[in-house]
Amino acid sequence: MAYTKKVAVRSRRDYEWAMTLLCDALTKSGDRVGSRPIRTITPRGADKLYQKIVIGPNGRRDRTAEKVVKLCRKAWRVVHRLFPDEFPKDVPNPWLGVTLENRVKKAKPAVTRDDVYDFAHGCIAAGEPEVAAVAVICFEWLQRPENVIAGYIKWSDYRAPSAPTIVRVAHHKTGTVAPHPLEETLPDGTVFKFYADAEEVLAAVPRRGVSMILREVSKGVAKPFAFPTMQHKVQRMRKKLGLPAHFTMDACRHGGMTELEEAELTDGQGRALSTHRTQQSYEGYAKRTAKRMLSATRKRHAHRLAEQNEPGDSVRNEAPETVRNGTPEQSKITS
Known part of the structure; x- marks a missing residue:
């Protein structure tokens, strides 16, 4: 807060x-x-x-x-x-239509799932489970880092008695809440957990209050982390674990958004998980990775092969000629 x-x-x-x-x-x-x-x-x-x-x-x-x-x-x-x-009555808003200079907007980096969990397990081993949880929550449930640290992810929203298979993730910026399913019961009665690795990380986080991410100030007293403090902890652990220099909390969220696109979710499915209101804002997070490019190339190649090998093309192409120009078959019928 x-x-x-x-x-x-x-x-x-x-x-x-x-x-x-x-x-x-x-x-x-x-x-x-x-x-x-x-x-x-x-x-x-x-x-x-x-x-x-x-x-x-x-x-x-x-x-x-x-x-x-x-x-x-x-x-x-x-x-x-x-x-x-x-204001002058004959002059419109002079700031409307100002031609802005073109500038190259730098793309924010994204980290991979392996990087996130290598970081998380390293943080837990080093006695920093809260730092591990921040990275995982940003990646898996796409919550903004500032919301995670400010306490908008709560234990009461995680497997609550009223929703034991859901984690409710609040996005303060947009005022939306995303209920992410944590598991599914298959027809044979088997329970399949979607976020088993993430829940393993959360199990290592001590419950110091309603919010998940809290630091202990004194015995029995806990408060949210200051954002710069958490940033410092992330960078210190990143260097200690030998992870890429672009590893940040924000890069974890961008990595999760990129994974949505690599999984070839539709725009609607991806926005259902991220709660972005517009397609433009959603597309800005998904990076054009080699995996996405390869998947698109495979689909394009498969489409080209299907077009070349599709049976019946000659039949469909000849039928209009038969009707339009007249054929021996038509002559026989009319004679």
């Missing part, structure tokens, strides 16, 4: 910094943009301000400039509704 508040504060500071950057920009006459009336901001002026922010004194700031445009676009719309007399 505490981490969620910190994120909100940090986001507010980011917006304040973006607005300060815009307002402190100087015009040709040397005065601050923030000191000028809102009526003086025109579409051309918005374009020039964007370019001024992009090409900063210390190099390009494409992402920062994008944030400024997005923030100003929304601020103009909100304030205009509240104070319409302060």
